[in-house]
Amino acid sequence: MIPTRFEYVAPRTVADVVAALDGDSRVLAGGTWVVPEMGRAESHPRRVVDLRRAGLATISVGGSRLCLGAMCTYSDLLASRDVAHHAPLLHTMASGVTGGVALRNQATIGGSVAAARPQSDVPATLVALRADAIVAGPSGSRRVRAAELFLDAGQTTLAVDEVITGFEVPSERRTGHGYVKLKRGGSSWPIATAAALLRLDDAGRCEAVRLVLGGIEAVPLTVDLSVMVGLRVGDKELDAAAAHTVAALSAPWTDVLAPGEYRAAVAGPVARRALALARNNVGVTEEERHGR
Structure with a gap:
């Protein structure tokens, strides 16, 4: 009540x-x-x-961008072939969200972003996907990079009279992805998450890589892994990426689930696992990825 x-x-x-x-x-x-x-x-x-009557639960594709209404639920993401095709990282994230069917049917991607909780899955995933948020206010709509929305735990750059109406995500059809999260138990909020995207050239060398950590700091942390570009991604390179991840930490976040020291200790292994998954599914088709 x-x-x-x-x-x-x-x-x-x-x-x-x-x-x-x-x-x-x-x-x-x-x-x-x-x-x-x-x-x-x-x-x-x-x-x-x-917001439920405002028509903000649509999913469409415009050119090379996936357009998502802010009221799309995790179930909406999982049911959409456009999401699975153009943003498989988003599909993978939604498939493992904590809370079961009831939460997948209720929770929305816009609500998750606006809440700006470090332990949520959506913020770091959208940052990794280079998503733009569409924000409506008294002066009309504006576009904001997802990475620029978060100020602190529970705080965004939104004004009190602004609302997120949707997101636009560049298509990642040619990109391998990995999503890993560390939890205390099946129903626990994540202690740490890692969202990785990796693209290889025809010779198998890294052409582009993105890694964003969630839960480790108060806002999603993008790790600069440009040192991997031009290299074949083997175990040595993954180990180096994990070391770069640890070096990128500045203010590990503490909450009731884990102290900052623990989050700093697990950041490297979680990042390495996500990058390894991304490496292993580069070039995997949608049908192969989902067992069809």
């Missing part, structure tokens, strides 16, 4: 959503963060703005 009174609105247009937002309002997407916080009296909004 939520102990305080509030106004509930469910606008049918993005313009009406924006008009309803101010410093005393909360956006309701899937509700997996907002509702429990309100139930624990940790949040006391005057108004709750529900």
Whole structure:
């Protein structure tokens, strides 16, 4: 039960959503963060703005970009062939999200990003995919790189009268991917995640590589692995990448799941595993990847 009174609105247009937002309002997407916080009296909004009627759950492809509505759930991602084809990393992430079927059907990618919780799967994944967030506000829409959205644990660059309406992701059809997360148990939030993307040239040398860690620091951490470009990716190179990952850490994050010292200790191995997975599935077709 939520102990305080509030106004509930469910606008049918993005313009009406924006008009309803101010410093005393909360956006309701899937509700997996907002509702429990309100139930624990940790949040006391005057108004709750529900996005479910605003038409923000679409998935489409425009040119070489995958377009995702902010209200897409994990189940929506898993059911979409466009997601599996153009952003298999996103599909893999969604398939292993903590919480089971109920959470996959309820939680949304926009809500996860707006909550900016370090232990969430979505933020680091979208940063690794070089996603752009589409943000609506009183002055219209603007495009923001996902990597530029996060300020600190639970804090984003969004103004109080702005809302994320969707994301655009460049197609990664030719890219191998790996996603690894370390948890205390099957139902636990992740202690650390690593999202890796790797592209090889025709000679098998690294052409491009991206690695983003989640949960290790308060915001997603992009690790510069440009030293791998031009090299064949063997065990020695993976070991070097793990060492670069450790060197990139500046402020490991502490919460009830694990201290910063532990997160710093596991960052290298988690990164190495994700990169190894990405190396091993470069060139794997969608049908092979999903066993069809």
